[in-house]
Structures are given as structure tokens and as C-alpha cells.
Amino acid sequence: MVDGRRITRRRFLQDSARAASALALTAWGLEGARGTASAQELSFPVERGASLRVLRWSQFVTTDRPIFEQNAARFTQRTGVPVRVEYETWTDVQPKAAAAANVGSGPDIVIGFFDEPHLWADKLVPVTDLAQYLGRKYGGWFDVCPQYGYSPQRNAWIAIPIGAPGVAINYRVSWVREAGFDPDPARFPRTTDEFLRLCRALRARGHPTGFALGKAVGDGNTWVHWCLWAFGGRVLAPDNRTLTINSPETANALEYARALYETMIPGVAGWLDPHNNRAFLAGEISLTNNGISIYFAAKNDFPEIAQDMNHAVFPVGPVGRPTELHLFSQAYIFSYTRYPNAAKEFLRWIMEDTQYARWINGMLGYVSHPLRAYTNLTVWRSDPKALPFRDAVARMLPHSYAGRPGPEAARAMAEFVVVDMFADACTGRRSVRDAIRAAEDRLRRIYRS
CATH class of the missing domain: 3.40.190.10 (Periplasmic binding protein-like II)
Structure with a gap:
């Protein structure tokens, strides 16, 4: 009893959650920040x-x-x-x-x-x-x-x-329809399995996909982190100290990426951020991850492509929730x-x-x-x-997930550790197991330093 009122378990949990939220907002310097008053x-x-x-x-x-x-x-x-x-x-x-x-x-x-x-x-x-x-x-x-x-x-x-700069799946509407899928963004593949089937169908009809695996700050990092997290893989535990990259979930993510890599145009291992823009506008690929810059350029210079393209959010993997990085x-x-x-x-x-x-x-x-x-x-x-x-920022996770952003996570991102792990596994430079171990060794040096 408090002030004559009975405190139920549900009430206690609600009050505790509100208190924890208030403490977090105070720690971040965000007191009152969620209000809409001027x-x-x-x-x-x-x-x-x-x-x-x-x-x-x-x-x-x-x-x-x-x-x-x-x-x-x-x-x-x-x-x-x-x-x-x-x-x-x-x-x-x-x-x-x-x-x-x-x-x-x-x-x-x-x-x-x-x-x-x-x-x-x-x-x-x-x-x-x-x-x-x-x-x-x-x-x-x-x-x-x-x-x-x-x-x-x-x-x-x-x-x-x-x-x-938000990232979404950019695709050619007519080619997706030709592959037997509905190109409406509301009906676009919503799961990783369905998405892989679409990419395979596109490749089979002569319309390969393309995802950057070079040192691409935007396009490379965004899709490989989405893929890693979609299968439950992550670099760090929530304690921000324990490395968790070497896991069955990471292996599953790399195996999926290898299957996706088979649908891609040759040369993606060397792609930087501009390459997929050029390939899409040249009609060399049917689907990629990118910001709205491709559509922006198409509206100005390639109106027929602008009319025949659309965007969809990333599909959801086995974890059952959005796992996007922007x-x-x-x-x-x-x-x-x-x-x-x-x-x-x-x-x-x-x-x-x-x-x-x-x-x-x-x-x-x-x-x-x-x-x-x-x-x-x-x-x-x-x-x-x-x-x-x-809603890109509203949906995204920090690249340090499930740890916190900070100097070590910044260095790991700057050194493209996760991108390199995916590139090694996809191109066959290393086996899935060896690619994970190489990434783990690099991360251990970063976080120990």
C-alpha cells in the first residue's frame, strides 16, 4: 500500500518502466524532449x-x-x-x-x-x-x-x-513482374526467403542484382549489417564488451549472403557507393539497395527508368523484426x-x-x-x-548493435570489418568459418585496444 492505494504487479511494472524511461531521458539530456509543445x-x-x-x-x-x-x-x-x-x-x-x-x-x-x-x-x-x-x-x-x-x-x-540518407530496395517494376512477383511495394517480398526467390528469378531471366561488397560507406555497410542482424548475428553483446560475432547466427547470415551473391552481376566485390547507381541506371542490374538518389537522377535524365522503378523497405529475416541500418x-x-x-x-x-x-x-x-x-x-x-x-531513422538500429556506439565501434566501422567478412565469404576468399574467425580476430584487437 502507498498513500492508501494498493499497488498491483501490473501497476508496479508500469511505474517502473516509466521511471526507467525518465532516467534514460535524463541521462541523455532529453528531459521533456518527447513533448510537442513549442x-x-x-x-x-x-x-x-x-x-x-x-x-x-x-x-x-x-x-x-x-x-x-x-x-x-x-x-x-x-x-x-x-x-x-x-x-x-x-x-x-x-x-x-x-x-x-x-x-x-x-x-x-x-x-x-x-x-x-x-x-x-x-x-x-x-x-x-x-x-x-x-x-x-x-x-x-x-x-x-x-x-x-x-x-x-x-x-x-x-x-x-x-x-x-535512408536506404531501401530499388527495383525495376517490369522486371519484377516478369519474374512472377507483384511489384507493388505493399506486396513486395517481406521475408528474406521470399526475397531470395525473387533475386534468383530475376537472375534466371537475365536481370542480375547488385550489392556493393567493396569499401562502400553507405551501400556496403547498410546491406551487410541488415543481413547479419536479420539472422540474429551481431558483433557485440549488450554489455558492450563480449564479442558475439562468432556464432551460428552469423554463419547463417553469411550462407544466405552467399546465395544472394550468386544472383549478382560480376564485379560487386570492388564496388564503392557510386557503382550500383551507375549499373542500375545503365540497365545492368534489376535490383539493389540504395538511397533515393537513383530515382532522383532517373527523374531528371532517364524518365523511362524513373517510371519503371520503385522502392521497398528491406525484408525481415528469421528474427522477425526490422533490422535496418541507414x-x-x-x-x-x-x-x-x-x-x-x-x-x-x-x-x-x-x-x-x-x-x-x-x-x-x-x-x-x-x-x-x-x-x-x-x-x-x-x-x-x-x-x-x-x-x-x-521512417528510415525511426526504424534503424545503431551499427554497433547490440552494443553501444563509441570509439571501438567507430573504428570497426571505419575498417569495414563486417563488410570484409561478408566479402570474404561471398567471393570465396575465405570459407564462412574462416571469414568469421578473421573478423573476430580484428574485432578483438580493436576492442582490447
């Missing part, structure tokens, strides 16, 4: 004479860079702070950021991928105040966001999630900057609804939003073929 407006007073350098990944859709730079120019007009935006290929952002972290000089802001900021968490400006403000104002962050943006080491948010991107500020307030104000500016909505809508939804309020953006209602990308 937050008190926040701005950071910029330093006198401030200027900013921003390093970010290069565009994959042609409207990305112009709109991003227009938003930056409007920030300059509003604050008087010049902003220079520099672009690098996806694989080159992290090495450039690492060099800046080591020498203590370079861009003020970096927009990179996954848990990259955790590699140099002690060299970043905390952004908890900004993360809390955005969460409160825009309905809360999706669950994966604090896992990436918050640093237990610093007891603070060290990065602001920007979103994720190209999570976040922005962070190096502590060597002379203008931390200007940098935080710039990030606040680009994440506010006027600028952010303009950017996402203009890219046809190439980046899926990290804040719940942006679920209602115009792009998600204007073109049904964009809809499968809308």
Missing part, C-alpha cells in the same frame, strides 16, 4: 569577427549542395558570419576530420557519419543545450539519435544528428574553434523548420529526418515512391 526559442550570441569552415560529405543529388549553400548564405546575411563549406567524398570525410583532431586545426564544424565523433569525443564542444532545445521543439529525437549523439565519456551530447549523419564542433557560439548557432539555424524542410523537400527526401515533427514534411506526401525512405 520550446522557448534559443539562440547563441555569435562572437565578434566570427567566421566558420564547414566540412561535409559530397552530394549525391544535385539539389543538395545548392540548397545547403543557400541556407548557409542566409545565415551569413542574418548574422554577418561568413561560412565556407568544403566537400569531400564520403570515404574522405573521416580522414580529414582525424587530421584536424590530431593537429588541432581545420574546419570548425564537420558533418560526418555514424559514431565518428566518438573517436575524438574529448576534442569536441558539448552541444547538450542545442540537442535539448531541438528535441523539445520538434517532438523529440528518434530513439537511435541519442545513442549516436550522446557521449557517456563526456556526460554530454557531442554531436547533433542531421538525419540519414547512413546516419551528424554534425560536431571541434573545441579548437575560436567561435563555438557561432558554430552552434549555425547548426541550430540549419535544423530549424524553415531551413531543414527546404533542404529535405528539395532533395526529394534523400535524407530521412531525425526529429519526429518532420514526419509530416511535404516530400513524404507528394511522391509515393519516396515514402519507403520516410
Whole structure:
């Protein structure tokens, strides 16, 4: 009895769950972030004479860079702070950021991928105040966001999630129908078994598939992690210490990937992120995993392909639930900057609804939003073929699953350990057993160091 009220087991469990949730939100700096009430407006007073350098990944859709730079120019007009935006290929952002972290000089802001900021968490400006403000104002962050943006080491948010270039199955409608399957996204294969049957049927009719197995930051990592998790495999246990990659579930995932590899076009072992885009638009493959960039390019330059393609979410494997990874991107500020307030104000500016909505809508939804309020953006209602990308961040798992993002997970991702394991097994460079052992050895060195 408490205050004269009887506490039932169900009531106790409900109250305990609410308390645990509240503690987690407090630890992440997210108190009240799930509310939808308007937050008190926040701005950071910029330093006198401030200027900013921003390093970010290069565009994959042609409207990305112009709109991003227009938003930056409007920030300059509003604050008087010049902003220079520099672009690098996806694989080159992290090495450039690492060099800046080591020498203590370079861009003020970096927009990179996954848990990259955790590699140099002690060299970043905390952004908890900004993360809390955005969460409160825009309905809360999706669950994966604090896992990436918050640093237990610093007891603070060290990065602001920007979103994720979402990934879905891109396919040719007429060829899927020719293979005997319904091309409607609502009826597209929903299980890994049915998906493999489709891929085999496509290959048998002269329409191979194609999935990157080279050092592809986006397309390589996303599909192999989906496959690993779909069969119950994982790199780490929830304690974030015990390596679990060497398991029957991982072996089952690799055997499935080997069967899928037999349906692919030759050469995928060397594919980087642009290769499947080109192969799809050239009519060389019938199906791949990719963002909306293929459809975006097709609408502009290959309208017949745009009309004959569609998107579907990844099928579900034996674990019975979605196991998706998307190209999570976040922005962070190096502590060597002379203008931390200007940098935080710039990030606040680009994440506010006027600028952010303009950017996402203009890219046809190439980046899926990290804040719940942006679920209602115009792009998600204007073109049904964009809809499968809308909930990418809401559905995704962190690449460190079932462990936590952090320096070790970031290094394992940077070294393509899981991608290499799949490539070794699929191409026959190693047996399934040896591919797993090689990955386990690499992971052991990473996590012990």
C-alpha cells in the first residue's frame, strides 16, 4: 500500500518502466524532449569577427549542395558570419576530420557519419543545450539519435544528428513482374526467403542484382549489417564488451549472403557507393539497395527508368523484426574553434523548420529526418515512391548493435570489418568459418585496444 492505494504487479511494472524511461531521458539530456509543445526559442550570441569552415560529405543529388549553400548564405546575411563549406567524398570525410583532431586545426564544424565523433569525443564542444532545445521543439529525437549523439565519456551530447540518407530496395517494376512477383511495394517480398526467390528469378531471366561488397560507406555497410542482424548475428553483446560475432547466427547470415551473391552481376566485390547507381541506371542490374538518389537522377535524365522503378523497405529475416541500418549523419564542433557560439548557432539555424524542410523537400527526401515533427514534411506526401525512405531513422538500429556506439565501434566501422567478412565469404576468399574467425580476430584487437 502507498498513500492508501494498493499497488498491483501490473501497476508496479508500469511505474517502473516509466521511471526507467525518465532516467534514460535524463541521462541523455532529453528531459521533456518527447513533448510537442513549442520550446522557448534559443539562440547563441555569435562572437565578434566570427567566421566558420564547414566540412561535409559530397552530394549525391544535385539539389543538395545548392540548397545547403543557400541556407548557409542566409545565415551569413542574418548574422554577418561568413561560412565556407568544403566537400569531400564520403570515404574522405573521416580522414580529414582525424587530421584536424590530431593537429588541432581545420574546419570548425564537420558533418560526418555514424559514431565518428566518438573517436575524438574529448576534442569536441558539448552541444547538450542545442540537442535539448531541438528535441523539445520538434517532438523529440528518434530513439537511435541519442545513442549516436550522446557521449557517456563526456556526460554530454557531442554531436547533433542531421538525419540519414535512408536506404531501401530499388527495383525495376517490369522486371519484377516478369519474374512472377507483384511489384507493388505493399506486396513486395517481406521475408528474406521470399526475397531470395525473387533475386534468383530475376537472375534466371537475365536481370542480375547488385550489392556493393567493396569499401562502400553507405551501400556496403547498410546491406551487410541488415543481413547479419536479420539472422540474429551481431558483433557485440549488450554489455558492450563480449564479442558475439562468432556464432551460428552469423554463419547463417553469411550462407544466405552467399546465395544472394550468386544472383549478382560480376564485379560487386570492388564496388564503392557510386557503382550500383551507375549499373542500375545503365540497365545492368534489376535490383539493389540504395538511397533515393537513383530515382532522383532517373527523374531528371532517364524518365523511362524513373517510371519503371520503385522502392521497398528491406525484408525481415528469421528474427522477425526490422533490422535496418541507414547512413546516419551528424554534425560536431571541434573545441579548437575560436567561435563555438557561432558554430552552434549555425547548426541550430540549419535544423530549424524553415531551413531543414527546404533542404529535405528539395532533395526529394534523400535524407530521412531525425526529429519526429518532420514526419509530416511535404516530400513524404507528394511522391509515393519516396515514402519507403520516410521512417528510415525511426526504424534503424545503431551499427554497433547490440552494443553501444563509441570509439571501438567507430573504428570497426571505419575498417569495414563486417563488410570484409561478408566479402570474404561471398567471393570465396575465405570459407564462412574462416571469414568469421578473421573478423573476430580484428574485432578483438580493436576492442582490447
